[in-house]
Amino acid sequence: MPESSSPDVVTFSPSVDTLGVDRDLVVADLGYRNGETPDMVRELVDELLPQLPSHVEIRCGFRILPSGSIDVAADSVTANGISFSMGPIIASQLKRSTSLALFVSTVGPQMERWSAQLMAEGDMMKGFLVDALASEVVERASVWLEQRVVDHVTPRGWKITNRYSPGYCDWAVSEQQKLFSLLPHQFCGITLTASSLMVPIKSLSGIIGLGPDVKRGAFQCSICELKDCYRRRDDPEPAKEKA
Amino acid sequence: MNELLESLTRCVERGKVDIKSPYPPDLKGQDGADEFARKALDAGIPPQEILSNGLIIGMQRVGERFRNKEIFVPDVLMAAKAMAAAMAHLKPFFQSDALKHKGTIVIGTVLGDLHDIGKKLVSMVIEGAGWEVVDLGTDVSPEKFLKAVDEHPGCVVGLSALLTTTMVNMESTVKHVKAKHPNVKVIIGGAPVTEEFALKIGADGYSSDPQGAVEFLNSRCTTN
Numbered sequence: 356m357p358e359s360s361s362p363d364v365v366t367f368s369p370s371v372d373t374l375g376v377d378r379d380l381v382v383a384d385l386g387y388r389n390g391e392t393p394d395m396v397r398e399l400v401d402e403l404l405p406q407l408p409s410h411v412e413i414r415c416g417f418r419i420l421p422s423g424s425i426d427v428a429a430d431s432v433t434a435n436g437i438s439f440s441m442g443p444i445i446a447s448q449l450k451r452s453t454s455l456a457l458f459v460s461t462v463g464p465q466m467e468r469w470s471a472q473l474m475a476e477g478d479m480m481k482g483f484l485v486d487a488l489a490s491e492v493v494e495r496a497s498v499w500l501e502q503r504v505v506d507h508v509t510p511r512g513w514k515i516t517n518r519y520s521p522g523y524c525d526w527a528v529s530e531q532q533k534l535f536s537l538l539p540h541q542f543c544g545i546t547l548t549a550s551s552l553m554v555p556i557k558s559l560s561g562i563i564g565l566g567p568d569v570k571r572g573a574f575q576c577s578i579c580e581l582k583d584c585y586r587r588r589d590d591p592e593p594a595k596e597k598a
Numbered sequence: 599m600n601e602l603l604e605s606l607t608r609c610v611e612r613g614k615v616d617i618k619s620p621y622p623p624d625l626k627g628q629d630g631a632d633e634f635a636r637k638a639l640d641a642g643i644p645p646q647e648i649l650s651n652g653l654i655i656g657m658q659r660v661g662e663r664f665r666n667k668e669i670f671v672p673d674v675l676m677a678a679k680a681m682a683a684a685m686a687h688l689k690p691f692f693q694s695d696a697l698k699h700k701g702t703i704v705i706g707t708v709l710g711d712l713h714d715i716g717k718k719l720v721s722m723v724i725e726g727a728g729w730e731v732v733d734l735g736t737d738v739s740p741e742k743f744l745k746a747v748d749e750h751p752g753c754v755v756g757l758s759a760l761l762t763t764t765m766v767n768m769e770s771t772v773k774h775v776k777a778k779h780p781n782v783k784v785i786i787g788g789a790p791v792t793e794e795f796a797l798k799i800g801a802d803g804y805s806s807d808p809q810g811a812v813e814f815l816n817s818r819c820t821t822n
């Protein structure tokens with residue numbers, strides 16, 4: 356259920372249990388493949404997972420721009436008079452979009468405190484695993500949120516593209532300033548610093564193209580330039596709600 | 599080579615902390631870095647030799663295997679823990695001059711950036727290579743870096759950043775520090791940082807991983 360809604364600004368606070376945080380995915384993101392994960396790491400993740408509910412404060416939400424308010428060019432998108440210079444790779448994924456969903460998600464400030472506290476107490480391993488779990492939770496929250504966008508726009512006969520974030524491909528992180536200027540102040544409790552860092556750290560932002568004729572298109576990893584990224588993965592929701 | 603030192607090397611490489619530690623499972627119940635360090639000292643092996651020919655060799659293997667993606671962050675953390683258990687026995691010898699660091703690195707995440715873990719990891723591996731690490735934390739201003747350099751004459755500076763928007767603050771930091779200490783060497787790193795960027799801003803070194811930082815320090819920043 357949406358928590359607050361002006362017609363096209365919607366926020367949610369999903370419980371972590373609904374997100375399907377998967378131990379194996381967390382462990383795979385540490386780099387271990389082929390079942391070579393030390394048992395200790397797996398056991399620690401299993402020990403930490405049930406503690407997540409008392410440390411996360413997941414908030415996520417989106418704003419849908421009015422239909423027809425955007426203009427997609429070869430390497431930029433203009434929305435509400437603001438021009439996003441996202442480069443040709445992302446812009447081409449958005450062609451045929453007639454609107455955009457601007458989204459954010461966060462695990463809240465507590466996770467990083469928990470991680471820092473564990474490390475300060477000398478438990479680097481647990482502190483690090485909490486940090487990794489927080490990354491995974493915010494990713495999952497974003498995948499979950501995508502589905503909420505689908506739910507929201509399906510009645511209008513719209514479909515969605517994949518999600519794309521400032522800082523990827525040729526889209527500068529500094530464009531976060533433009534993105535946040537189109538969102539309510541401290542949306543979902545996130546503040547953007549002058550250096551375009553979101554606080555809490557474990558937060559994600561981005562856009563999703565919308566319209567009757569858009570295609571889900573390329574998943575972010577598949578167009579990402581970090582070819583040897585240890586976290587590279589296949590589309591987490593392969594073609595599930597594909598157009 | 600001395601058997602005790604070889605055991606120490608192995609304990610660091612495998613992340614075997616002490617006899618109580620159940621990790622790694624195949625070494626359960628056996629002595630760890632803690633016990634072997636004690637035994638090595640009791641056997642009269644000089645602390646410097648324990649460090650250089652035992653512990654540092656173990657950590658170097660860890661750094662190399664991490665670079666080759668044969669092991670991952672948790673393995674590095676266990677190795678650092680084993681190293682620390684052994685170092686607890688050696689620490690007193692730093693005071694008496696029987697043991698010397700190779701040098702000092704002042705490290706921090708630059709102004710505007712709050713990412714900590716990558717820098718912590720680099721710090722641990724550098725420490726394991728016999729260097730003293732002064733970690734200034736995150737969101738560190740150029741002024742704060744300069745102050746630390748003033749306080750640690752002859753040190754090297756390490757800068758970390760995780761976003762392109764904060765990476766630019768590396769440049770002002772390098773300038774600020776080098777204006778007063780032109781001979782101080784600066785190495786930079788972090789996900790968006792490149793060799794090319796390091797050259798452009800006048801840093802002396804770049805590495806995408808901790809072991810590269812160790813190699814830079816050992817080859818370019820030691821006087822002896």
Ligand code: B12
Nearest residue numbers: 520521522552553556559560716756758761762787788789
């Ligand atoms: C996990 C992750 C996230 C997680 C967690 C972030 C975090 N760090 O806590 C989440 C999902 C929240 C996230 C969010 C974002 N992310 Co992100 N994220 C990553 C990812 C996949 C891994 C980062 C990580 O934790 N690595 C593990 C640690 C241990 O490694 P590390 O910090 O890099 O440190 C190592 C080296 O860099 C080096 N090193 C580090 N410091 C130093 C210092 C010296 C002196 C030396 C020698 C070496 C060195 O050694 C360390 C050990 O090997 C990277 C991509 C990648 N593969 O690196 C992108 C990445 C960092 N993210 C990126 C971006 C853009 C973002 C967002 C802006 C996206 C968005 N719009 O929402 C946000 C920003 C969040 C914010 N608060 O503002 C970009 C940044 C590039 C840029 N353009 O600036 C990256 C590089 C991905 C990319 N495709 O380019 N992200």
Ligand code: SF4
Nearest residue numbers: 575576579584586587
């Ligand atoms: S490959 Fe790119 S998009 Fe995928 S996890 Fe790594 S940095 Fe993120």
